[in-house]
Amino acid sequence: MSYYTVRGIVGRGFPILLVTSIIGIFAGQILNFEIDKLVSMPIILVLIPSLIKIGGDTGSMLGARLSSSFHMGLGSHLHRNPVVRNSVLAALIVGLSACIFVGIMVWITGEALGIGMPFITLMALCLIAGSFELLAVFSATITIAFASHRFGVDPDDTVIPLIATLGDLIGVSGIFITMHILNLI
Numbered sequence: 001m002s003y004y005t006v007r008g009i010v011g012r013g014f015p016i017l018l019v020t021s022i023i024g025i026f027a028g029q030i031l032n033f034e035i036d037k038l039v040s041m042p043i044i045l046v047l048i049p050s051l052i053k054i055g056g057d058t059g060s061m062l063g064a065r066l067s068s069s070f071h072m073g074l075g076s077h078l079h080r081n082p083v084v085r086n087s088v089l090a091a092l093i094v095g096l097s098a099c100i101f102v103g104i105m106v107w108i109t110g111e112a113l114g115i116g117m118p119f120i121t122l123m124a125l126c127l128i129a130g131s132f133e134l135l136a137v138f139s140a141t142i143t144i145a146f147a148s149h150r151f152g153v154d155p156d157d158t159v160i161p162l163i164a165t166l167g168d169l170i171g172v173s174g175i176f177i178t179m180h181i182l183n184l185i
Helices: 006-033 035-040 042-071 082-113 119-150 155-181
Strands: none
Touching (some): 006 155, 042 082, 042 119, 042 155, 119 155
16 A cells, blocks of 8 residues: 555644644734734834744755655764754754845845834844744754654654744744844834
């Protein structure tokens, strides 16, 4: 019997889809709860979608690499594993580079629209929130990937959907935490 049947795919995917829907609703409610603060700083509204996607996208990239290494038999141990180390390092470089690029582009957009904030403040917000998001998402990615593999669940079915949604939740939380740290709200 084939592993890839409609019944099998739906059976494995539905619980994950349910969990990610609940997490997504929770992330949206955090944004809704802080709506007054967001409206007072419209540049943050420009920043949020792109910054929260960085964690989810790079975490999904890391999850796909880890899943591929499990399928090839290369990712059996977490400690001192060059596949894990190199994958995390590559994803971290991509993620931090993307945070810098997003910060620059949002600052340019804010200046053009007359809704900007100081460049240093915006870059600090992007780098602190982005670093927090990347570290949390990468930790979750590694944990979910290894747990899925250990318990006989295909990491391809769990890691990417969960991490993409967790990236949104952690990213939104990280932005508001960083705004509090920088005394922006």
